[in-house]
Amino acid sequence: MPAFSNDLRTLADEALARVISDEAGPASNWVHPADWKQWQANLNRLRIVLAPPPPSISLFDVEQ
Numbered sequence: 291m292p293a294f295s296n297d298l299r300t301l302a303d304e305a306l307a308r309v310i311s312d313e314a315g316p317a318s319n320w321v322h323p324a325d326w327k328q329w330q331a332n333l334n335r336l337r338i339v340l341a342p343p344p345p346s347i348s349l350f351d352v353e354q
Contacts, residue, residue: 294340302340306333 294302309317310333321329 299340303337306337310334
């Protein structure tokens with residue numbers, strides 16, 4: 291998978307979250323109701339991949 295900026299990853303994740311949460315919205319035209327749960331699970335797996343990494347927090351402030 292190509293490296294995307296955190297801003298782009300966040301936008302993609304937010305867009306997928308909106309599509310997944312609105313079963314009666316535009317996605318209802320894209321997916322047959324019998325396939326909704328599987329489609330939703332696939333998009334959730336994609337969201338995990340796209341989610342920006344958590345900020346790194348150092349446990350110790352080491353000065354050299």
